[in-house]
Amino acid sequence: MTASNSARRYALVPNKENDTIAARVVIKDPQTITSQKQIYKLGFFTPPNTTNRYLGIFFSFSLETVIWVANRDTPLTDSSGSVTLSRHGNLVVLDGTTNQTVWSTNLTTSPTNPVVQILDTGNLVLREEASGDTLWESFSQPLDVQVQGMRLTQNVNTGKQVLLTAWKNATDPEKGSFTMGLDVISGTKQLYIWNEGRPRWRSGPWNNLLFLGIKKLFYNYLDGFNQVTNDSAGNFFFTPPQQNDRHIISTVNYSGSLNRKAWNGMEWDVVMACPENECDVYGTCGAFGSCNALESPICSCLRGFEPANEDEWRRGNWTNGCRRKSQLQCGDDGFERLRNMKVPDFAKPLPFMVQDECRTTCLGNCSCIAYAYYDNIGCMFWSDILIDTQDFGSVGVDLYIRLSASEFENKAQDTSNFEAGHMFTTDSTAIVLKNESKKVNIGELPKFTFKMLATATNQFHEDNLLGRGGFGPVYKGVLANEKEIAVKRLSAESGQGMQEFMNEVIVISKLQHRNLVKLLGGCVENEERILIYEYMPNKSLDACLFDATNPTKKLLDWNMRYNIIKGIGRGIFVTQKSQILGWQEYSVAMKNMAILQESWGHKYGMEGRFSEKSDVFSFGVLMLEIIKGKKNTHYLNDEWSLSLIGFAWKMWNEGKCLSFVEECIADRETEEEMVRWIQIGLLCVQEYPKDRPSIEIVLSMLSRDIVELPLPKQPVFAENGSTPGPGSTDQNELTLSVLDGR
Structure with a gap:
């Protein structure tokens, strides 16, 4: 027919x-x-x-x-x-x-x-x-737009891809020159924009939370950029997550740009554009070159390399890149650390390694020319070529470049001291006395002198006191270059000796992450043991969440609390997957606002093991606190004499969850979502640790990757408002206490 x-x-x-x-x-x-x-x-x-x-x-x-x-x-x-x-x-x-x-x-x-x-x-x-x-x-069969729920894929067995394809021009939807998609075969999981098959832009490696080559995501990942997962058939999926009723799209246009847009009710706001500048264009500075958009010229050769063609380089033609000055000798080589980088293309990951193993493994392989380490990826190694490297300045990944021993002959041997002076000030007070620095090795962290910190805090004056924790007071300080810091001075009464202090230094330095308050350095002089953190000006989340008079409380609508809970969950996931044992204390940075949640402090002991299910219990308590707007330890329901957990259980059981939610955010339109999150919180605080979901399962529940939720079992709670420890009823789990954030 x-x-x-x-x-x-x-x-x-x-x-x-x-x-x-x-x-x-x-x-x-x-x-x-x-x-x-x-x-x-x-x-x-x-x-x-x-x-x-x-x-x-x-x-x-x-x-x-x-x-x-x-x-x-x-x-x-x-x-x-x-x-x-x-x-x-x-x-x-x-x-x-x-x-x-x-x-x-x-x-x-x-x-x-x-x-x-x-x-x-x-x-x-x-x-x-x-x-x-x-x-x-x-x-x-997508075209140039990816909406929430749409998958871009690649099969690792066949190489087959589902790609976005740009229009030919603004008026013609015929297939254009530019495509965008996921590549997992060449090493790490990355997004690319290709121009007729040649790379135009790449996202950098995916670490289960963000793409490491998109600078903006280090500050803004809570907005939920994407998810990369795989199935049993070898298909990897790049899928933007659902954002409730928010409409977010990604488009690759006919000029080769990826634009991420959000609907504001009247028009589309461009919230991210890639490439953002000339340095984001793939391979701008050629092989072994590094790009910095804030420098002029933007291209420079990596240390130990020189322009392959001096005349072209001087004229601003960097396509031929750089060449090595001194050939590697294999056994006698060293490594130069480059801070805050977009790592080069063609990384080969080894995910089950810890950071200390990266250097040893690379040094033992003569074809390895660089390495890096990052959360949820592990070690990354490079051979043959370093291409599309960029200096991000303040965020990114530390990249270690292999150089001949001759390149280090005129360089200071104590790189930590050199970096401390470079990072903060050239003033003499920033230089640690060599006899002091040799006494205690705090790894690669910059070292500060006691004199420098005393000056920064006005001799640790009470006016600069930010708070007191279990291990000592924390002061605000201002360095000579006007950089604000938080100075944690461990007290002798804390019971934390040199070994405990060193454990803290090692753990937190290895947990450097964009969503953790950054450890900037340390000081060990005589009996003083001091840690220096970045200063966060707007205090902790509890200041606006639990204080009705705080002017920032009005910012904490349901959408903000929704993002805060997810962000803290992701922070716990990163911490657990770091596979580092010891004491840890961290704060999770919130999206677009300098509000911190100084999380519960845990001392992990008992045969060197820590309990992931204890973190889940604490996270469940925190979820309920954020939804209710009340502290668990200070809450007592007058009518039923119930703790916060007890009241949540009662209201959920009776189908009255909206009565549990803080009045200022209780809304029939979001009631279904709130009920779901209260149920997830109750699943986290079940009596037996074996009944609690892992943090990975919790995140899947929150993102609705797991739609159907199991029914929680009744938590243990007392009528006087006290709650059990997170592992108090299981002999196989570590007993911990839920502590207030300071």
Whole structure:
């Protein structure tokens, strides 16, 4: 049967408020179908400055935002087009003028009873109605836009990819020069933009929380950029997570830029653009070159290298890159540390190694020319070439470059002292006396003198006292270069000896992470043991969460608390997966605001093991505190004499969860989400540690990767408001106490 005969035998059916195309239904230009919640439409449209017509999917609230085009390579020249199901069960676009099929889903088998539906995800699905089996979907053939729930994939066995493909230009959706997708075969998991197959931009390695080559994500990852996961068939998926009712899209445009946009209710705000500057363009400075967008010129050779072509380099042509000055000698080589870098391309990861093993492994392999370490990735190694390296300045990864021993002959032997002076001030007070620095080795951390810290804190004056913890007071200080710091002076009464102090130094230095308060250095002189942290000006989260008079409390709406809880959960996940034993105390940085949650301090002991389920218990308590806006240790319900946990359990059991939520955020519109999160909190504080989910499972529950939640068992709580320790009833778990943040 010809296309024209097929079209004529189908009746034209009104389709208002309809989201499906069934057999014998024709959607004729300019008719549309709309998803159930009125988010997306399927219909015909015309791009700017042309009369061509295309079948596309677009937002119902932003008709000019087209996320998918069917006949991108075969435009209709007038408004005679229609879309329907052919007798073979294919979705087809018909040209009413020529009676020809201009586009088809091209199924290889004919379904018995096909139906097409536009979903609220933006996915157009062709399925077998009886079985519900999906036969074809638009998400498998994306164009230039990725919406939430859409997957970009690569199979590690076949190399097959699902990519975004840019328009040819602003008016023509035909396939353009630029594509974007996920690459996992070359080493680490990275996103790329390719120009006719050549790299144009890359994201840097994925570490289960962010892409390490996107500088903005180090500050802003709580906004939820993406997820990269895999399945048993070898497919890796890059999927932007759901953001409640927030509409967020990523587009690759015809000029080769990736733009991440958020709908503000009236228009799309560009929240991130990649490449952001010339240094983000792949390989700007060539092999063994480093790019810094704040320098002029922006390109320089890595230490130990020189321009391959001096004349071209001076003229600003850096494409030939740099060459090594002195050849490596293998056994006698050393490493130069470059701080806060976008690591080069072609990293080879070894995920089950700790940081100390990276150097030894690289040094023992003569083909290894650089290494790095980062949370959730482990060691990364490079051989042959270092390309697309960038100096981020304040965030990033420490990269260790292998150099010949001759490169270090004129360099100070104590690199920590050198870096301390360089980092803070050239003033003589920043230089540690050599006889002091030799007494105690605090690793690669910069060393401060007691005199320097005494000056910075005005002789540890009470006016600069930020608070007192179990191990001593914390002071605000200002260095000679006006950098503000927090100085933790351990008291002799704390009982923390030199070994405990060194454990803390080692643990926290290894846990350097963008969401942890940064340890800047240490001081050990005579009996003084001092740690220096970055200073956070707006105190801890509890200052605005639990103090009704604090002006920042109004910032903590449900969406903010939602992001805070997820961010703390991710911080715990990073900490647990670091596989480091010892004492740890950290603060989780919140999105777009300098508010900190100084988390519970834990002393991990008992045969050198720490309890992950204890962290989950504490996290559950914290979830309930954030939802209620009350401290667990200070809460007592007058009516029932219940603790915070007890009150949460009672209200959840009685189906009155909104009565538990802090009044200022209690809202019927978000009640379902709040009930879910209270249930997750109760799962975390169950009596027996074996019943509590792991932090990974908790994060999956929060992100709805796990939709169905188990029913929590009743937690142990006393009527006087006290709660059990997180491991108090399981002999196989470590007994810990829940402590207030200072």
